[in-house]
Amino acid sequence: MTPTTDRNEALGVLDALVGYHLRRASSVFGSDFGRTVGGEGLRQVPFAILSVIAANPGIRQGAAGEALGIKRANMVVLINELVEAGHVDRAPAADDRRAIALTLTASGRQTFEGATSRLIEHEDQLLADFTPGERETLIRLIRRIEAREQPPGD
Amino acid sequence: MTPTTDRNEALGVLDALVGYHLRRASSVFGSDFGRTVGGEGLRQVPFAILSVIAANPGIRQGAAGEALGIKRANMVVLINELVEAGHVDRAPAADDRRAIALTLTASGRQTFEGATSRLIEHEDQLLADFTPGERETLIRLIRRIEAREQPPGD
DNA sequence: TATTGTTATACTCTATAACTATA
């Protein structure tokens, strides 16, 4: 068993659970996100949506949500917000009149790229004491956990 | 840079950000928590509180919250819930009449121990394809991220 | 003055159910 550190000895069994530590570590990145790009009102989830649209111009709303594990009902509000902020354009999908194709506006692209470069910079700072190999190992192990995700019942 | 997998090629830059993957992996554990012990209405945060109290009988409400990164204002409601569920006892602190000392009731201990053993079992399943060394590495790397947490401004 | 707990409140993310319009 991994030895309990002084800092965590108050946690009890919790300190041995990977799920707990993932939660706290995720929160560290979340706070850092807020400090880094929160000033412009960009949050983690909307930023993630911008990234998916940037990488897949014309992607449908449902597909974008699916890539991120966001339910359709919740995508509506999030996309509304991004459209109202002038970051995303909605267009009817060419082949399916029920569907909506999403693209970034010039402003959206600019916001996304600015946020991205600052986030990468901050992530480099946050992981400054990680060797490239450790960083590679970390992301590889985390991805294996993600792969265990259960499909939603919907 | 870590190669992009097929599964994640829709994510764009996001796929290179450790923060995003931590968030998704944490969510996998969160869903698993719900499937495992959600039936009794036990959630991640209340469970974490039970663990801290179990490891530190008589701990003050504020200290318990601090160990978990939960703000004082939010602890009140959470402790109320655990007291009403019969899992936690409140007692005035011996040396400070402003403070409250928390202990587990018999029911709280039983609930906590049952949940713990099932959670460990499920965590073992979720990480079944991790070698002991990989698991050790994972938790060690995550703890180093946690250590980068910024103190709250309060 | 500072700290412990409390109340009230707001925001974000997530979840479910019922609806519409298209397929």
Added chain:
DNA sequence: TATAGTTATAGAGTATAACAATA
């Protein structure tokens, strides 16, 4: 019938500000 998007609503976690009692 099934799917894409929508609306409404609720639950959970977190954040801030103002307050009472005590230190």
